[in-house]
Amino acid sequence: MKIIILGAGQVGLSMAEILSRENNDVTLVDIDPGRLEGLQDHLDLRVIEGSASHPDVLEQAGGHDADLVLAVTNQDEVNMAACQIAYSLFRTPTKIARIRSTSYLSHPEIFCDKAIPIDVLISPEEIITQQVLRLIEYPGALQVVDFAGGRIQLIGLRAYFGGPLVGHQLGELRNHLPTAKTRVAAIYRQNQAIIPHGDTVIEPDDEVFFVAAHDDIREVMSELRLVEKPGNRIMLAGAGNIGLRLAQALEQSHYQVKLIESNRRRARQVAELLDETTVLHGNAADEELMTQENIENAEAFCSITNEDEANILSAMLAKRLGARRTMALVNRSAYVDLVETRMLDIAISPKIATVGILLAHIRRADTVAVHSLRRGAAEVIEIIAHGEPSSSRVVGQRIDQIQFPPGTTISAILRNEEVITARKDTVIEPEDHVIVFVIDKQHIPDVEKLFQVSVTYV
Amino acid sequence: MASTAQPDTVSHPTHHKALQGLLTADHIRYDIAISSKKRLLEELAGLLSQQRTALDKDTVCRTLTERERLGSTGIGGGIALPHGRLNGINECIAAAIRLKEPLGFDAPDEQPIGLAIALLVPADAAKQHLQILAELARLFHDAERRDKILKAPDTAGLVALLA
Numbered sequence: 001m002k003i004i005i006l007g008a009g010q011v012g013l014s015m016a017e018i019l020s021r022e023n024n025d026v027t028l029v030d031i032d033p034g035r036l037e038g039l040q041d042h043l044d045l046r047v048i049e050g051s052a053s054h055p056d057v058l059e060q061a062g063g064h065d066a067d068l069v070l071a072v073t074n075q076d077e078v079n080m081a082a083c084q085i086a087y088s089l090f091r092t093p094t095k096i097a098r099i100r101s102t103s104y105l106s107h108p109e110i111f112c113d114k115a116i117p118i119d120v121l122i123s124p125e126e127i128i129t130q131q132v133l134r135l136i137e138y139p140g141a142l143q144v145v146d147f148a149g150g151r152i153q154l155i156g157l158r159a160y161f162g163g164p165l166v167g168h169q170l171g172e173l174r175n176h177l178p179t180a181k182t183r184v185a186a187i188y189r190q191n192q193a194i195i196p197h198g199d200t201v202i203e204p205d206d207e208v209f210f211v212a213a214h215d216d217i218r219e220v221m222s223e224l225r226l227v228e229k230p231g232n233r234i235m236l237a238g239a240g241n242i243g244l245r246l247a248q249a250l251e252q253s254h255y256q257v258k259l260i261e262s263n264r265r266r267a268r269q270v271a272e273l274l275d276e277t278t279v280l281h282g283n284a285a286d287e288e289l290m291t292q293e294n295i296e297n298a299e300a301f302c303s304i305t306n307e308d309e310a311n312i313l314s315a316m317l318a319k320r321l322g323a324r325r326t327m328a329l330v331n332r333s334a335y336v337d338l339v340e341t342r343m344l345d346i347a348i349s350p351k352i353a354t355v356g357i358l359l360a361h362i363r364r365a366d367t368v369a370v371h372s373l374r375r376g377a378a379e380v381i382e383i384i385a386h387g388e389p390s391s392s393r394v395v396g397q398r399i400d401q402i403q404f405p406p407g408t409t410i411s412a413i414l415r416n417e418e419v420i421t422a423r424k425d426t427v428i429e430p431e432d433h434v435i436v437f438v439i440d441k442q443h444i445p446d447v448e449k450l451f452q453v454s455v456t457y458v
Numbered sequence: 459m460a461s462t463a464q465p466d467t468v469s470h471p472t473h474h475k476a477l478q479g480l481l482t483a484d485h486i487r488y489d490i491a492i493s494s495k496k497r498l499l500e501e502l503a504g505l506l507s508q509q510r511t512a513l514d515k516d517t518v519c520r521t522l523t524e525r526e527r528l529g530s531t532g533i534g535g536g537i538a539l540p541h542g543r544l545n546g547i548n549e550c551i552a553a554a555i556r557l558k559e560p561l562g563f564d565a566p567d568e569q570p571i572g573l574a575i576a577l578l579v580p581a582d583a584a585k586q587h588l589q590i591l592a593e594l595a596r597l598f599h600d601a602e603r604r605d606k607i608l609k610a611p612d613t614a615g616l617v618a619l620l621a
Binding site: 002064065066067091092093364365366386449452453454455456457458 | 493494495496497500516519520523525527528529530531532533539541542543564566579583588591592595
């Protein structure tokens with residue numbers, strides 16, 4: 001695919017890297033030549049220096065030929081203008097833009113061909129907020145991602161002694177929970193992927209990924225670890241946009257929230273916007289303050305300031321002081337790899353969260369959602385099967401007859417709004433939303449090929 | 459002008475013309491330079507939409523693009539058959555472009571294409587509409603015939619072979 005990326009900031013650069021590695025034809029535009037310097041030495045892409053929304057710059061970047069424009073400069077207005085111009089001058093088929101301001105985001109009706117033609121909005125702050133909320137909702141989960149509009153979810157968690165299924169064969173899950181719509185998609189033992197079979201025995205400390213209907217999630221989680229009564233005390237550090245949104249959402253779900261903010265004015269400002277939350281002026285790296293505010297009773301501590309280092313340090317401190325689960329917002333990928341599991345529980349990466357939205361629009365076949373797991377090594381995708389047995393390699397086939405690449409499992413199917421557990425004799429029907437777990441991302445192109453319709457499909 | 463389609467037609471009287479009457483010289487562009495898949499679909503959308511006043515080029519283009527996403531309409535051997543279903547038409551509409559330079563089209567055989575024949579099918583297509591595409595695809599299975607079509611010297615030659 002021919003892709004123009006506008007803005008070589010954190011998100012723009014990492015997207016350029018991922019997309020050029022996936023064999024796309026990428027052109028990266030930025031107004032600051034310093035940001036573009038040296039990129040071509042290690043990435044297969046083109047760079048253009050100039051104003052991202054200027055017609056001549058867009059044309060030079062290949063506007064006439066581009067299948068997709070991704071506008072991720074640090075200004076909402078530039079991103080909107082660039083999409084408008086790409087539409088007016090080039091009829092670019094897919095226009096994706098990052099929009100941060102809630103003022104724009106609260107009026108989705110302005111984003112249409114007649115007004116501001118943006119096909120997909122990316123709001124990293126909203127994505128992060130939702131991600132943290134889902135993690136808080138399922139105590140013990142290391143990862144929670146939605147499919148089929150939230151009707152199906154994928155959960156990653158660590159198995160512990162005391163979970164009824166731990167030490168037993170996976171096949172017993174069906175005896176324990178005969179009605180649950182669920183399937184274990186992958187197990188990581190000491191960082192090695194194991195393809196699960198009925199006779200695979202779950203060991204303590206295994207990282208288990210399972211897919212289940214939303215209503216069955218808790219039941220399945222309780223098979224893998226002893227369920228303690230979840231507390232409802234949450235401590236947040238950083239009252240920026242994400243902190244404020246989180247506190248608002250958590251208040252509504254009746255959590256007891258404490259929000260620490262180091263800027264006195266901002267602390268006062270958000271205190272007025274929140275009803276139930278206790279807003280504290282102080283520093284989350286202050287051990288005394290944390291102890292005083294009973295961090296040891298916190299169900300979760302989440303640090304979401306603008307600074308990676310501050311987030312990591314305060315989450316480490318919170319963990320040491322006894323918070324049950326600690327999360328930190330971490331922008332730099334090098335840190336994400338470094339800190340997770342050893343120093344704190346979950347590093348939340350805006351980059352990894354955002355890339356999936358983009359990939360869903362770039363992948364072939366009718367891909368609805370893409371989520372990267374295990375720092376990008378594995379992927380779970382939601383993909384719609386179209387066609388007839390004559391024009392599709394999956395429709396009309398039993399799952400065990402489909403020629404899947406190794407390490408690929410169909411975990412669940414959404415058929416006419418109903419969640420179906422995938423078994424080996426399940427036959428794929430047209431328009432099924434199929435959730436596919438791919439342990440090795442390398443095999444994604446083969447999976448896409450399987451789901452592509454042949455030429456006779458109309 | 460020099461080439462007449464007549465001898466071909468006569469020498470293959472048994473060959474079924476997949477696009478019987480559907481493809482006329484007005485809706486074929488020959489040996490034009492196109493730089494991308496996106497531009498090709500736009501050009502084809504232009505040729506298709508000009509055949510009916512009710513058709514809007516952008517809508518036609520979107521239809522072709524969306525179908526392409528579900529799976530490439532490249533059939534291998536340098537030929538693609540972009541198509542889609544569309545509201546507001548009662549019969550099929552066809553157009554064709556022969557490219558000056560081969561163009562990457564994500565075909566399953568990874569070969570660039572030299573010829574694209576586009577087809578719009580009514581949204582509530584009946585069997586005979588869908589048959590046209592199937593027949594067209596079948597026609598190109600025959601390497602010899604495919605080669606002849608790819609190398610047709612001009613618009614008239616192409617029309618003679620297909621319609």
